[in-house]
Amino acid sequence: MANIAAQRIKREFKEVIKSEEVAKCAIKLELIDDNYSELKGEIAGPPDTPYEGGNFVLEIKVPETYPFNPPKVKFLTKIWHPNISSVTGAICLDILKDQWAAAMTLRTVLLSLQALMAAAEPDDPQDAVVAKQYKENPEMFNSTARHWTNVYAGGPNKNPDFDQKIQRLTDMGVMSHDARVALSTYNWELERATEAIFT
Amino acid sequence: MTDYFEEFNITPLAQGETPNHMLHLARLLRDFGMSPYEFNDELPPPASKAFVDNLEEITSHEPESSCPICLKQFSAGEIAKKLDCKHIFHSTCILPWLEKTSTCPLCRHEFKTDNADYEAYKTHKKREKEREGEIENLHNSMFS
Numbered sequence: 001m002a003n004i005a006a007q008r009i010k011r012e013f014k015e016v017i018k019s020e021e022v023a024k025c026a027i028k029l030e031l032i033d034d035n036y037s038e039l040k041g042e043i044a045g046p047p048d049t050p051y052e053g054g055n056f057v058l059e060i061k062v063p064e065t066y067p068f069n070p071p072k073v074k075f076l077t078k079i080w081h082p083n084i085s086s087v088t089g090a091i092c093l094d095i096l097k098d099q100w101a102a103a104m105t106l107r108t109v110l111l112s113l114q115a116l117m118a119a120a121e122p123d124d125p126q127d128a129v130v131a132k133q134y135k136e137n138p139e140m141f142n143s144t145a146r147h148w149t150n151v152y153a154g155g156p157n158k159n160p161d162f163d164q165k166i167q168r169l170t171d172m173g174v175m176s177h178d179a180r181v182a183l184s185t186y187n188w189e190l191e192r193a194t195e196a197i198f199t
Numbered sequence: 200m201t202d203y204f205e206e207f208n209i210t211p212l213a214q215g216e217t218p219n220h221m222l223h224l225a226r227l228l229r230d231f232g233m234s235p236y237e238f239n240d241e242l243p244p245p246a247s248k249a250f251v252d253n254l255e256e257i258t259s260h261e262p263e264s265s266c267p268i269c270l271k272q273f274s275a276g277e278i279a280k281k282l283d284c285k286h287i288f289h290s291t292c293i294l295p296w297l298e299k300t301s302t303c304p305l306c307r308h309e310f311k312t313d314n315a316d317y318e319a320y321k322t323h324k325k326r327e328k329e330r331e332g333e334i335e336n337l338h339n340s341m342f343s
């Protein structure tokens with residue numbers, strides 16, 4: 001990997017380790033390989049959001065041309081959010097695209113993602129299904145996002161009603177994640193979700 | 200009050216010159232938001248060559264200040280480039296960035312480019328903004 005990119009990541013790594021966000025456990029950064037081209041990020045779900053109490057893992061790939069081009073970042077932890085694909089974890093965030101600037105760092109990226117989790121931008125969605133629910137049925141969105149946080153990110157809030165509906169579908173041989181996606185998509189209406197899965 | 204030609208960033212036809220219909224079509228498309236070159240979703244084009252060649256060089260640095268691109272501290276007497284927005288970088292760090300896009304990597308201040316289409320687009324955007332401001336002022340003076 002190009003020298004400037006590796007040197008930059010080394011310096012940033014030190015900066016993040018010392019930062020107060022790490023001290024408060026809000027963000028975390030780990031090296032995956034020795035040449036500083038792949039890292040694992042972690043962000044705590046922001047307080048007063050459906051993601052609170054959850055821990056979200058990110059894949060960070062540093063291009064050879066870093067910091068002149070942005071790092072490639074996606075969620076490895078499954079998440080229900082208008083700007084993050086519930087299927088692939090791909091993120092729609094301007095600073096990871098055309099608003100990137102060479103003076104930005106992995107720390108600013110992690111903090112921006114945390115801010116995005118606290119304030120979604122449904123008019124610039126990555127996941128159209130989630131964005132639609134977010135706009136049309138905010139309460140349903142909140143419970144669904146909280147449920148995903150509980151199941152995939154270790155969040156504390158169980159939803160017995162949702163768990164029971166998923167159970168009904170898994171009893172019919174459906175994989176629990178597929179059941180969760182179908183139910184989330186159809187506002188937890190068991191009949192419509194069942195119909196969608198079996199047609 | 201700017202005149203018609205100035206406002207639309209165009210020049211009147213010279214004697215014997217015929218209108219460039221393709222150009223008119225392009226302007227029409229642009230004005231209706233159907234620009235064939237849509238700059239909304241990409242970085243601005245590279246900084247103008249003349250601008251880059253004439254960047255101010257400095258050798259004295261604030262104590263403990265560092266280059267925002269490589270994050271290394273400047274050493275005493277090290278030559279660095281200063282942008283119009285007063286931000287300072289190693290030339291080996293800022294030049295590749297300005298070859299990519301015409302903004303300051305720190306504050307996003309925009310510099311001149313050599314791309315005529317983009318400069319026209321910028322003028323158009325600026326004029327649009329001014330117009331919005333004028334309408335807002337008018338509205339405020341009428342309803343306050």
Ligand SMILES: [Zn+2]
Nearest residue numbers: 266269289292
């Ligand atoms: Zn530098």
Ligand SMILES: [Zn+2]
Nearest residue numbers: 284286303306
């Ligand atoms: Zn600047």
